[in-house]
Amino acid sequence: MHADLHTTRERLRAGLAGAPAEIEQAIAIAQSPACEHVFLKTRFEAARAEAADGANAARPLAGLAxxxxxxxxxxxxxxxxxxxxxxxxxxxxxxxxxxxxxxxxGGVVIGRTNMSEFAYSGVGINPHFGTPANAADPKxxxxxxxxxxxxxxSVATGAAFIGLGSDTGGSIRIPAALNGIVGFKCTASLVPLDGALPLSTTLDTVCAMTRSVRDAMLAHEILSARPLTRSNAxxxxYRLAxxxxxxxxxxxxxxxxxxxxxxxALRAAGAAISQIELPEIRDVATVLAGGGFSAAESYAWHRKLLARDGERYDPRVRFRxxxxxxxxxxxxxxLVVARRAWIARMEQAMRGFDALLSPTVPMVAPLIAGLAPGSERDxxxxxxxPLLLxxxxxxxxxxGCAISIPCQAAGELPVGLMLWHGALHDDTILNIAQQAEAALAPASRDQ
Structure with missing residues (x-):
């Protein structure tokens, strides 16, 4: 794993490195085979000029990519x-x-990154521009x-320290889990959606991926324009479930x-973890029957485009x-009423717990070949x-809010541990995640 933003920023401030050199390294990685299909547009010359601006050095992102x-x-x-x-x-x-x-x-944007067309898939396949290969398995x-x-x-390979993205059903946490990095989905209302092409105006969240929880905390402070209430408890x-x-x-x-x-590992570090049934989770399928918010709200946005250019859409995206x-x-x-009632039942059931723990996704990353465009693989x-989501x-x-942190052992394909809770529990989730990250690190090294 490449150094995180905090470590690199400390090196810059100590005079052990310079932002222009760091940008050159990011550009070299972005141009390497590891980043094939990652960027749809790059702005390397502008990034070089911005990194050379000495005023960036004192800013939180210190002129980094x-x-x-x-x-x-x-x-x-x-x-x-x-x-x-x-x-x-x-x-x-x-x-x-x-x-x-x-x-x-002080962030220096080096490029626009590839994505599932119109953000409508947890897999990451793009038939128009190619699919970026997972950073964890070069073979x-x-x-x-x-x-x-x-x-x-871009984050996992070292081309960027922060990858700005969106999360409507898991679009930050799924790729974070599969690539072995950190992805934090904040409470949706904390970061403005203005200027983000919508999938579901009800569920869309603007958030980011990083290489560490402390970087995720900084990225969230910047994106939400508010300071976190930090705790070293x-x-x-904490009571976990x-x-x-x-x-x-x-x-x-x-x-x-x-x-x-x-x-x-968390129990060994002192965590009290209970197993609960939480049967309310099964009701999500009923709430979302018929496509849910994403289908209805995306169709409202896309209907004129579909009438004009529907044949040019990814068929899998168009179908959904x-x-x-x-x-x-x-x-x-x-649906709006049912969701509101379901949230109330969930909040009651989660009362007394500071965070819930789950696998982020139930599988490691499958091979692209088995899911590539083609009706025989549909x-x-x-x-x-749907399993990924x-x-x-x-x-x-x-x-709610949730974070995915890596929890695989050395030599294993990446696996994400998701810590989550309801709306506006963001600071608590991030503080617990930082402690959990530290508790998991020895277990990861020793395996």
Whole structure:
């Protein structure tokens, strides 16, 4: 794993490195085979000039490289959302708030990253621009996870310290888990959605991936424009729970081993962990029957584009968007009410716990070849995609917050441990995650 942002920033401030040299290293990685299909547009010359600006040195991001998902407006650039359909759209006239805040903090944008078309998949396949290969396995091309596929690989390879992305059903946490990095999904209301092409206006969240929890905390402070309430309280001061319903079903053996090993390490560090049923989780499928918010709200946004250019969409994405055409107004309004009632039941059931623990996804990254574009592989894609989204999407429906941190042993494919809770528990989740990250590190080294 490459050094995290904090470590690199300390080296810069100690005079042991310079931002221009760090940017050159990021550019070299971005141009390497490891980042094939990762960037849809690069801005290396502008990045060099910005890194050379000495004023950046005192800022939180210190003139270091960040990447932005092709979902966000950046002044002078077209926001195409990983699609050919919007390739000729007029360029943005200004940065969206998330990009503006990263730049104001000294972040140097080196490029726009690839993604599942219109952010509508947890797999990360893109038939238009190619699929970035997972950073964890150089021997066999594996899926990066999606929809923030390029963002994850840019961080995992060392091309960027922060990968700006979005999370509607797991699009930050899934690729973070599969690539062995950290992905934090904040409470959706904490970061403005302005200037981000929507998938679901109800569920969309603007957030980021990093290489450490402390970097995730800094990135969240910048994106949310608010200071965290930080705590060094030990794990023993928190009450944690593992929900048994659904989230532990059908785990890949590597995931099952890593998750159990993680619980053991956390208990050894003093954590009190209870297993609870939390049967309310099973109701998510009922709440989202018929495509849920994503299908209805994406169809409302895409219907004119589909009428004009539907044949140019990724067929798998088009199929899922068009499911929203069948939803009636009363069904959508019933969905809003059902979600509100479900959140209330979940909040009551989670009362007394500071965080819940689950595997981020139930599998390690499958090979790209088995899920690549092609009708003969559609059935496997339709099987894998909902599995990848199964655990993470619960938090989006909850309007909650969650973080995925690596928990695999050395030599294993990446596995994510997800810590989560309801809305506005962000600071507690991040503080617990920092303690958990430290507790898991020895177990990871010793295996």
């Amino acid at each position: 960040v990447s932005i998902k092709d979902l966000f407006d950046a002044a002078g650039e077209t926001t195409a959302a990983g699609s050919v359909v919007l390739a000729d759209a007029p360029p943005a006239t200004r940065d969206c708030p998330a990009v503006a805040r990263l730049r104001a903090a 066999q091309p594996r899926i990066p996870g999606g929809s923030s596929s390029g963002a994850a690989v 030990p794990l023993s001061s 593992v929900p048994a319903t659904l989230m532990l079903d059908g785990l890949d053996p590597t995931v099952a081993r890593a998750f159990e090993r993680s619980l053991q 968007i068009e499911k929203g055409a069948a939803m009636k107004a009363w069904e959508y309004l019933d 059935a496997e894609f339709m099987r894998v995609n 199964r655990n993470t999407s619960v938090v989006n429906v909850l309007d």
